[in-house]
Amino acid sequence: MVKHTAIISFLITFLAGVAAILVFPYYTINPGVLIEDHLNLQNDCFACHSLGQGALTQKCISCHKIPDIGIITTAGASKVPENLKSSTLHQSIINIQCFDCHTEHNGLSRENATLNFTHNLLPEDLLNTCVKCHADKKPADDLHKTINADCSNCHQTDQWQRVEFKHELIGNKVNNCSGCHRSVMPAGDFHKLLPAVMQCKECHNTNAWKPSHFKHELLGNKKNECRSCHEYKKPDDALHNGIGKSIQCVQCHTTDKWKPSTFDHTKYFRFDNNHPSNCSDCHNINKTFETYTCYNCHEHTPARIEREHLKEGIRNFSNCGECHRSGEKKEAEGRERKRRRGDKDNN
Amino acid sequence: MILNFTFKKALPLILIYLALFASAAVLHFFLNTAGFKWLLRYLGIAGTLLILFSFIYSLRKRKIIPFGKPKFLLQFHEAMAWSGAVLILAHSGIDFEAVIPRAAVFAMLIVVASGLTGKYLLKNAREDIKSKREELKAKNLSGEEIEKELFSLSLLADKMQMWRSVHIPLTVIFAAFALLHIIITLLFWRW
Numbered sequence: 163m164v165k166h167t168a169i170i171s172f173l174i175t176f177l178a179g180v181a182a183i184l185v186f187p188y189y190t191i192n193p194g195v196l197i198e199d200h201l202n203l204q205n206d207c208f209a210c211h212s213l214g215q216g217a218l219t220q221k222c223i224s225c226h227k228i229p230d231i232g233i234i235t236t237a238g239a240s241k242v243p244e245n246l247k248s249s250t251l252h253q254s255i256i257n258i259q260c261f262d263c264h265t266e267h268n269g270l271s272r273e274n275a276t277l278n279f280t281h282n283l284l285p286e287d288l289l290n291t292c293v294k295c296h297a298d299k300k301p302a303d304d305l306h307k308t309i310n311a312d313c314s315n316c317h318q319t320d321q322w323q324r325v326e327f328k329h330e331l332i333g334n335k336v337n338n339c340s341g342c343h344r345s346v347m348p349a350g351d352f353h354k355l356l357p358a359v360m361q362c363k364e365c366h367n368t369n370a371w372k373p374s375h376f377k378h379e380l381l382g383n384k385k386n387e388c389r390s391c392h393e394y395k396k397p398d399d400a401l402h403n404g405i406g407k408s409i410q411c412v413q414c415h416t417t418d419k420w421k422p423s424t425f426d427h428t429k430y431f432r433f434d435n436n437h438p439s440n441c442s443d444c445h446n447i448n449k450t451f452e453t454y455t456c457y458n459c460h461e462h463t464p465a466r467i468e469r470e471h472l473k474e475g476i477r478n479f480s481n482c483g484e485c486h487r488s489g490e491k492k493e494a495e496g497r498e499r500k501r502r503r504g505d506k507d508n509n
Numbered sequence: 510m511i512l513n514f515t516f517k518k519a520l521p522l523i524l525i526y527l528a529l530f531a532s533a534a535v536l537h538f539f540l541n542t543a544g545f546k547w548l549l550r551y552l553g554i555a556g557t558l559l560i561l562f563s564f565i566y567s568l569r570k571r572k573i574i575p576f577g578k579p580k581f582l583l584q585f586h587e588a589m590a591w592s593g594a595v596l597i598l599a600h601s602g603i604d605f606e607a608v609i610p611r612a613a614v615f616a617m618l619i620v621v622a623s624g625l626t627g628k629y630l631l632k633n634a635r636e637d638i639k640s641k642r643e644e645l646k647a648k649n650l651s652g653e654e655i656e657k658e659l660f661s662l663s664l665l666a667d668k669m670q671m672w673r674s675v676h677i678p679l680t681v682i683f684a685a686f687a688l689l690h691i692i693i694t695l696l697f698w699r700w
Contacts, residue, residue, distance in 0.1 A: 164670075164673055164674050164678075167674065167678050168677045168678050168680075168681045171681050171682050171685075172684065172685050173685075175682045175685035176685040176689065179686060182608065183689070183693070186608075190607055190608045190609045191607045191608075192606060193603075193604040193606055193610075194604050194606050195606070207697060211696075213696050213697075214695065216697065216698055216700075267604070267606075
């Protein structure tokens with residue numbers, strides 16, 4: 163009984179299915195909606211399909227003549243406007259089946275019908291001549307106006323935005339950095355200070371913008387204006403805070419190396435046990451290191467100093483350091499003798 | 510109390526049925542996102558082969574093949590048919606437009622539900638026999654008399670025969686739709 167029921171069920175279902183397929187093929191076996199232009203073929207499966215072979219190229223091109231693609235419709239009318247991109251593409255490709263790029267039953271949209279397209283299917287000459295298809299997409303900026311090489315030199319078909327730009331492509335314009343990079347030029351004081359004739363390449367290179375290879379010599383006579391760029395690096399200590407603007411950084415520092423500085427106090431005064439390096443002992447006027455005084459201890463009272471110098475016939479003794487570069491009296495006497503001889507040597 | 514007990518027994522089978530959908534969804538999602546979408550097309554073939562393989566049990570039951578323990582082959586039938594259904598359900602996620610393949614999938618789901626119902630009935634019937642045997646033993650009947658009494662009741666045979674009269678026609682309806690789908694695919698697909 164079950165056996166008979168099974169056989170009858172099978173036959174009824176199968177035959178009903180076959181009948182339904184024959185009467186309503188689009189609804190019964192169509193795996194998805196055809197593109198809008200092919201909707202008139204929706205019940206004529208064999209317009210595109212061949213038994214056991216799928217949708218053969220021969221059937222496609224029987225309607226879509228390759229020389230006409232993009233120019234003339236399948237109905238014989240001229241396309242307005244002509245799709246030259248499509249025309250170029252289809253006339254350039256060889257040994258490719260339509261179904262390599264095109265698919266159907268994927269919805270009404272034409273975009274969905276070409277989802278299988280990949281640039282790898284294109285012949286090499288077309289693959290390396292992007293503008294043949296994408297001329298309209300070439301940006302109108304200065305960079306792209308400059309370049310005549312093919313897009314594939316910098317761009318890749320799978321990731322258009324991942325650009326590997328090579329500066330050599332722009333020929334001798336490679337030296338005109340600001341032609342492209344003006345917007346990224348820092349607006350800080352440093353770059354403003356640079357001479358107008360100076361080229362970016364003198365510090366930067368095209369492989370990597372940073373690090374730059376700056377040389378202070380490039381600044382010409384402005385290279386001594388350290389504060390223009392390095393003011394923020396000035397240490398916030400008693401020494402530097404006591405230095406007025408009349409003293410230039412280069413008097414102690416060099417452009418090669420900021421530290422150690424070349425400042426040598428012995429050039430002005432040599433410390434010893436009686437004269438320790440306690441800054442405020444001498445530099446106690448207006449908290450500046452530009453001025454000093456020796457009249458701060460019992461040894462050097464103004465009256466005593468005046469008396470001793472006048473005794474030696476020295477009338478100009480207001481600038482102690484001119485002669486006294488240490489606590490040694492003899493060194494000062496030697497300088498005084500030289501001064502009297504009119505020797506201008508300060509050392 | 511009886512309702513609760515019945516639901517408790519049916520719950521594992523309901524979960525097995527729900528797991529069918531969950532497994533198919535996970536498989537479909539994984540293949541789609543991992544770049545193996547093309548493989549989904551071939552899961553239909555694999556699923557069909559698994560289901561066909563599961564019919565070894567049916568052949569053994571009808572003594573067309575002489576080997577294999579029926580109890581083991583029944584478990585094999587259940588496992589293969591469930592696994593095949595998972596693959597086919599995942600495969601059906603590619604396109605679900607046409608009526609014939611859609612009908613085949615629905616029929617398959619009904620057959621799986623019917624199979625799980627059979628599993629439930631079988632379990633229930635076995636428990637009925639067990640309790641009846643206990644009842645007869647309590648009446649101090651001999652072993653021979655008990656078996657005779659149980660045979661006359663034909664509890665198991667009756668229930669399963671009724672179930673088979675539904676399960677098998679449902680299966681062949683599924684087979685008819687599946688066969689139509691396979692034929693159409695062979696005719697129109699590019700192989």
